[in-house]
Amino acid sequence: MRFASLLCGLVLAAGTTVPVAASEAPAAQTTQIDHILLWGRSIDQINGVMSVKLGFQVLPGRDPNGVANHFVRMPDRSYVELLGITQANPKLDPGMDSDQAVLHGGPGSRSWGLRSSALDQIRAFLQEQGFKPTQMFSASPTDPDGAGPSKPPRWRLFAFTTQPLSTTLFIIDYPPEGLKPHPAIDDKVMREHPNGAKEVSAFWLLSANADSERKQFERMGFAGSVPVRMPQVAASGFCVPVGSKRIYVLQPDGAGTAADALHSGGPQVFGVSIGVEDLALAKRRVERGYETTLANYKGLMGDSFLAPTQNDLGVWMEFHAMAADRPCG
Structure with a gap:
């Protein structure tokens, strides 16, 4: 793929396809x-x-x-x-x-x-x-x-x-x-993770102007954004609802992690949120993997911890406890 x-x-x-009648707004719910x-x-x-x-x-x-x-x-x-x-x-x-x-x-x-x-x-x-x-x-x-x-x-x-x-x-x-x-059982097995991960629940997009990104999402039909702050990475911006998931459009909130990343790498996928079945189990796996102790915090998705992945992956990975749908706000 x-x-x-x-x-x-x-x-x-720059090719074109046969026009398809569009509704007044895209099927954002799909x-x-x-x-x-x-x-x-x-x-x-x-x-x-x-x-x-x-x-x-x-x-x-x-x-x-x-x-x-x-x-x-x-x-x-x-x-x-x-x-x-x-x-x-x-x-x-x-x-x-x-x-x-x-x-x-x-x-x-x-x-x-x-x-x-x-x-x-x-x-x-x-x-x-x-x-x-x-x-x-x-x-x-x-x-x-x-x-x-x-x-x-x-x-x-x-x-x-x-x-x-x-x-x-x-x-x-x-x-x-x-x-x-391939068989359905293979499809099921390949989606099972030792850390209990069940979903990618949010993308974090970092730029110099979060409000400009928010307006573009609204033009594309994704309305209902709300202001958010991520003090754990020194960023603020907006949560844009996409179906049952989220996209965070962020900019640096003063000096810190987000400002450093934007200065060194420009606009980027700054992080992802991962919903897990057992947060304590996932945290212990990551602590053993990185040979460190990590702290929980109340994040935008509830009880969470931040894995120290930025140097390894170039993005942050936030793990949070699974719950019912969490629309923005």
Whole structure:
């Protein structure tokens, strides 16, 4: 599922598709956060952090051109895609080049996706609002990880020729859950994690102007944002509701962690929130992995702790106790 490889074509493409009638607002209720593209210093380094230090199950992917991708998949279908360069002089597409021009071989994330079952309607709505979505792209009928040429493609997506936000957004859809090339039991097993993780519940997007990002989300149809502060990383901004999940659009709140990250890396996926079944178990795993003691705090998602992942992953990982839907506010 080489989304990083695709982003070059998505960002540069200017094709059109047959118009689809858009409603007055996009089907925001059908949309959820999907995944981020997270680079490591190498694929082995990032796999080790995610599995040994944090307690996730990491699934292998593919490595056709010297850039491997692996996955951390959650029971609710959200996930993190892990990327790492595996050989000298890898074949990098412009999207990868753009990431590496900022990361210089280091860890971090600049690209992320939303998932929607109303992909065509949302694309049409965004065009009406003056955004510039690319043409629709889909997996090859002979995709080795797909269900075969007679089945729907394994994914469909579009990005933007001009990005509406300071990070790279794409919107994706998948076939129904029943159309899988592997048994249901395998699908269940690959989403079970030793640390008890159940969902990626929020993305944290860091920029110099959180209010500008909030206004762009409203133009895209995601209304109802509320102000938030994250003192644990010296950031403030807004919580944007996306389905039952959240996107935090943040900016530095004075000197501190967020200001340092923005100064050194520019706009970025600054962190993710992970909902876990047993917070004490997850915390103990991370404490053993990092050989340190961590403190709990009452965060925006309730009882939480912050794993010290910024140096290893280029993003923060916040773990919080699972609960019912937590809309912004």
